[in-house]
Amino acid sequence: MIKNSLKWLGWIIVILVAIVAIFLIYVTAVDYKPAAQIQLQTDNNNGSELKQGEPFTVTTFNIGYAGLDQGQDFFMDGGTMSRSSSKEQTEENLSSIGTVVKETQSNIYILQEVDKNASRSNYINEVAELGKLLPEYSRTYALNYKVSWVPVPVLHPMGSVESGLLTLSTFQSTSNTRFDLPGKESWPVQQMELDRAFIASRFPVDNGKELVLINLHLSAFDKGGVIRKQQLDFLSNYIRQETEKGSYLVIGGDWNHSLPGTDPNNFASQQGWPEWLQSFPETFSADGFQWANDPTIPSVRTLDIPYQKGVNFLAVIDGFLVSPNIEVVSVKGHDLSFKNSDHNPVTGSFRLK
Known part of the structure; x- marks a missing residue:
């Protein structure tokens, strides 16, 4: 027996x-293995031309696939959940996110964690839905997370994922390129991880120059920030090349670092500094560039527990870095109390010198 x-x-x-x-x-x-550079398709590219000296606004918002609302935690941060709580909640979150985005009345939106076909967001095409809410904007989408099946957590796996970066604009672009970022996790973890990237959109200016707008989402859970450093080195080199051309540059998105000029200790919290969050490295080089952040409004919360005011650790990791030939008119973080995403949006107003 x-x-x-x-x-x-x-x-x-x-x-x-x-x-x-x-x-x-x-x-x-x-495994999704994107090329180093991919020319992206842009829909509805019928906008106006940028004008030197006229202010324009850009809003960055990591929408957390419309699934990371106040009541959610996330297994990668120490929580237990891997998907939105329900299709109805995902739809409600996405609708609210769309309303907030529209209310900022920005010329350009750079969004991260926008799902196109994923188990975690109930297979809702969020790119299409946001496009319906903003029909007058051009739409450029780049995949940075495409996995047939993520098998963890074991009892409630994340499942299939197709997600990425979305840039929406009222200005006409001449090209939009996906740049693959260096630094990969070891096998087989990388086969179920994001393929980090940024979108570089080129907008002609009436003075004959170009604005290069970058929509990025850097790594988060790399131990000690090693991969993030490789990504920042790549970005620094890209910035140098564009600066030599005389381009205007606005680099925005989810940096997954505590940004310069901000201090998480200014926000009430009962939690300690999370292991995944790194201070921005002093080794990063971008001569003359300036940070455009709102240090008074947190842009991200921890996800090991659902949101509780005064409990979760808060920080500013979303914002902009702009070239010396651009004036920062204003920057405003929007305090939404993380109602529909684990991030708050940030809006910057800029003027090309």
């Missing part, structure tokens, strides 16, 4: 190992 039980146990272990092996072979074979 014992011998038969051990035999069956052995077969079960063999079968489980085989299933895991087959799964790893499969996800490796179908």
